[in-house]
């Protein structure tokens with residue numbers, strides 16, 4: 001058997017689509033733009049390194065999508081995920097809460113503050129929905145689908161599946177927290193799920209970035225680059 005034929009057999013449909021520089025984006029596909037908010041951008045209170053570099057990539061790929069939704073981290077003042085809420089604790093320490101381990105963060109994305117605004121440089125006029133999350137004082141919510149108790153739904157799963165969405169592409173901040181948890185939960189609600197790596201940046205605290213990629217892989221999330229969309 002020639003190496004071409006062998007290669008054709010070995011390459012799955014997905015890899016072939018990727019090799020051709022295209023993964024189909026159609027009317028049953030959504031782009032989920034996660035937390036591109038001032039607090040996570042350079043100068044913000046929980047700035048993700050090079051976080052601003054995702055913006056031109058996201059603006060470019062979003063042009064290919066009829067359906068785009070965005071998420072917005074939206075915490076109460078004194079939120080349970082803030083180190084400042086826990087006497088003696090510092091940002092990036094981990095505490096055990098009723099729903100599991102919680103990384104403690106600098107205060108960020110407080111409801112109604114300019115730090116919580118989605119970046120003014122994001123330009124996606126067709127975006128259909130902004131889903132806010134993390135607004136319950138005593139539960140964090142990295143995922144756009146379920147809060148950190150893994151039970152309380154945000155409603156996004158129903159919104160997407162009721163509207164016939166079958167496939168989700170996820171981009172934004174931060175790769176190892178809100179992007180990863182959103183992508184893993186997208187699989188849980190039955191969506192074919194892709195994370196666009198070059199349209200994301202990570203925080204990477206205590207090995208969190210490698211761990212997140214391993215968990216995404218285990219959940220069946222596919223890791224792609226924006227060029228794989230042919231955009």
Ligand code: VGL
Pocket residue numbers: 035040073105142173174175176177178179
């Ligand atoms: C995020 C930490 C705390 C994120 C949100 O958007 O990834 N990370 N809150």
Ligand code: ZN
Pocket residue numbers: 073075081108109134
């Ligand atoms: Zn947060």
